[in-house]
Each structure stands twice: as C-alpha cells, then as structure tokens.
Amino acid sequence: MSITTLQKSDLQEQVIRLKKEKNAVILAHYYQEPEIQEVADFIGDSLELAKKAAQTTADIIVFAGVHFMAETAKILNPSKKVLLPDLKAGCSLAESCPPEAFRELKQKYPDHVVVTYINCSAEIKTLSDIVCTSSNAERIINAIPPDKPIIFAPDKNLGKYLIEKTGRKMLLWDGACIVHEAFSLDKLLELYKAHPQAKIIAHPESEAHILKVANYVGSTSGMLNYVKQSPNHTFIVATEAGILHQMQKDVPEKILIPAPAKEDNTCACSECAFMKMNTLQKLYNCLEKEDPEITLSEDIMHKALIPIERMLQLS
Template identity: 70%
Template sequence: MNKSYLISEINRLKTEKNAIILAHYYQSEDIQEIADFVGDSLELSKKAQTTDADIIVFAGVYFMAETAKILNPNKKVLLPDINAGCSLADGCHHDDFKLFKEKYPEHVVVTYINCSAEIKALSDIVCTSSNAEKIINSIPSSKNILFAPDRNLGNYLSKQTKRDLILWEGSCVVHEAFSLDKLIEIYKNNPTAKIAAHPESESHILKTAHYIGSTSGILNFIKTDTATTFIVATEAGILHQLAKTVPEKTLIPAPSVQDNTCACSECAYMKINTLEKLFQCLKNEGPEISINEKLRIQALEPITKMLELS
C-alpha cells in the first residue's frame, strides 16, 4: 500500500477509535514517526500505565505489549505482529525457571522486564535497564539476589552494586552480536569519538565504553556530552531519534560480527512490525493481547513495585 495512504489511515483510525501508538526506539523509522510516544521499556511502561486511550497499539515486541495489558486490564492492547518475540523472553521458560528458583529459596528474585508474564509472576520485583541498579540497591545487603534472564546485564549490575548475584544464563542476540575487533578498528579511525553501550552487551564491549546505560540513558548522554562523534553499541533503531535530536553530531553504529548491509546490529523481532501491519492491526483491532486474570494479578505485583521505586 502507498505509504502516504497508510499514514493518513492510521491517523484517522487513531482518532476514530481513541487509540494510542506506543513505539520502542528499536522500531523502524516509519513507525517511530507515526507513534504518539517513543521510549524505552521503562518510559513505555509508565506511559501505558497513565494513558486514557481505549486502545493501546504497542509497536514493540510481545513481552512489552503483554506488560501493557497487565497494567491495563480494561483496555484493548494490540500488537502489529504476534510473532514479534524476544530472545531473552523466549530463552526463559516458566517450568525451567521455577525449578531454577527453587534451588535458591531464600533469594530475592529480580527479573528484567524482557520476560514473559509467567516469569514476572515468579518474581519479587521487575526492573528495566534504566532502573536496574536502583532496584538492586533497594534490596537490603543481607538478602541474596537471583537475577534473570540476562546474564550480561546481571554481570554488569553485580560489578556496579558489588553484589554477588545468582544469574540465569540468558542473553540478547542483538547485543551479543557486536564485534570487538571491528569496534576497535572504527575507534582507531575516530580517536575523538566516545563509545556508548547498552548493559546487555558483553563485558568486553562494555570495557571499551565511555558510557554504559539504557536506551534513554544513551540518548541523554549523547545529547548532553561535549563530544561530536559517538559510536553507539545498541540496536540501530536508536539512531533515528538521535539524528533528530543531535543533527550536528556524527553517529556511528557499532558493527556486528555478521557481515550485514548496515554493518550494525538490528533486532529482527522489532523490525517484524511494519507500517502496513500497524494499519491492519488498528483497522481489525487485532492481534489482541489477552492474559489470564490470576496470572495478571501475580505479574502485576512485581511490576508495581518497580514503578513505585522509579
């Protein structure tokens, strides 16, 4: 379908149905441009909690839309493509994690928001990369902590907070795809550049970084730092908002191990959503996210604790 037609129809349907489009920074440029709000996981959770829209269209991945439904049981929550998954969420199954948790009955269970409702329901508190350090520090030092599902974020948090965390062995395929050798080569060619990295990246990438933080943290760092060139080690979708925010600065995507066309790391799950799927989603009001009420209440508690601390 014609792009201008899709944009016009999406805007018409939003007004007609009192719908809001929430988009993650990793979505395509077209979707970011038509969204009512673009943010990281924490910002999107807060926005989902406070919106007065009747319909929430979540342009992101499944666990994000599911979290929005947990927070808004009486609203219709839609996902443009139901197959928009996440390697972290998909790699942490309920039965396996339940058995893992049972080995550490005295531990406080902290889970990264990149997990299913079933995993959240087994948690004491949820966190995002924006508030993870704050969440860990809020737990008394006398308490032991089990952290899942991202081992890279867990290792980073362990170093930052000086806490010995028990880690689930999960990882993000996107943030583990960065090539250290290629990154060093780019840095040699841009010696005044600063490297900004997401804490889901592997430790050898984080060791090179001048700044480590969430997607919104990286945006703020690049916006306020005096450097003029930045190498960005997170999903390449962030570059769109960055280019709009700081057009005078040079932004270089950190290269991935794979020899792909953009030489950067992209999340195939995030990019499975398209403008046409967004239109069809609003038009047909589906795919719709549904969740068992008992599970929703169980998963809501650790999310609420996170939002209160944030």
C-alpha cells in the same frame, strides 16, 4: 518489499485517522522502523513505555514493540484492548528463560529475592518479587536489603554489569539478547581507530568486553541523554540500530556511527529481527481490524502486576 514515499504517507495518514476515531494510543520502542516512530504518540525505552501504558486514558493500546512489552501494557491495563502489529514479534532474551526451568531454579533457592529484567514473559514476571529495566536496575538492586541474596534473570550480561556496579553477589540466569551479543570487539576497535575522536556508548545488555571499552554504559534513554548533553561530536553506538533515528533527530549536528556486528549484513550493524517484524502496513492493519490482540489469564495478570507495580513505585 519496501513501500514508496506516497504509500508511506498515505498509510501514516490512515493510521493517524484511525487513532483518533478509535481513541487509540500508539506506544513505540526506539528500535522500531522510523515510519512507525513518526506516527507514535510516545516513543521510549521499556521503562518509559511501561509508565505511559500505566497512565493512558485511551481505549486501545497499540504496542509497536515486541511481545513482552505488549504483555506488560495488558497487565497494567487489564480492561483495555492491547494490540501488537505482529504476534510473532518475540524476544530472544525472553525466550532464553523458559518458565518451568526458571521455576525449578527458584525452588532451589527459596530464600532469594527474585529480580527479573522486564524483557521476560508474563509468566516469568509471576515468579518475580520485583521487575526492573536497564534504566532503574541499579537503583532496584541497591534498594534490596544487603542481607538478602538475589536471583537475577534473564540477562546474564546486565547481571554481570550490575554485580560490578553495586558490589552485590547475585545468582544469574544464563540468558542473553542476540542483538547485543552480536557486536564484534575487533571490528569496533578498527572503527575506533578510524574515528579516534569518537565516544563509544553501549547498552548494558552487551558483553563485558564491549562494556569495558565504552566511554558510557546506559539504558536506551540514558544513551540518548548522554549524546544530547555531551560536548563530543562523534559517537559509536553499541545497541540496536533503530535508536539512531531518534538520536539523530535530537542531535542533527552530530555524527552517529552504529557499532559493527560480527556478521556482515546490509547495515553493518546489529538489528533486532523481532522488532523489525512490525511494519507500517501491519500497524495500519491491526488498528483497522483491532487484531491481533494480547490476551492473558486473570491469574497471570494479577500475579505479574505485583512486581511491576513495585518497580514503578521505586522508579
């Protein structure tokens, strides 16, 4: 059920009040609902938010995102309280890589360097040599000695894109994000015919046929910067539609069109149902009750921290 403008304003005021009272910081991903982004202290992609989580002096971290992001914040801040508005806010990509199955693969290739995309569980991070995000993945792959074979997990689409960009052969885990695999090439080309002056921009989690027709491929923050710096006026955006809120604020004079999904839905775009599980009401509730809280064992936090710190050093 949608909330009224008055309810939204009141809830946002209460969230801001609680933040100050409790010395809490709200980290929000670009894919969150606009009313959550509006009360966040920092809005960013996975890399930017990981950096903010590592730097914060707040006593409480509220992560308006999905479960693996809140886990990363907890790993970087083991003594702080980390909250997630809805514990069921998971990730189809993270869930596509079960730890036991991944452990078996790793054991078959003991000489391989294991690079994992940050969109994975804390347990998968404990099995990794280094973590990456879409913002820094190319740099991290290039930093690995050429004679070292690589396992890349869990996103096969990002992995294929990196093989093409770096020329490195990599063993890829067969995982994917349902949001970024939802784009319809046929509908996209029809949309482009209607807007031939548009630049198509895409996230590297998208399938190869989408990336091939894109004028620019990059991370969430990379796409935002491209739109800000480009002299072009119209863009077709192939990533989760939540990015359009911040993007439109950055370039109010430009036309932004969400890339169409295969299935017909209310927004004719691709939305992450997990990201949208967090609501302003749930954000208020979790700040007020300081629950639900992210908890991880000391062993998992210690082991998972090593590959995350390696990533941050290279970033």
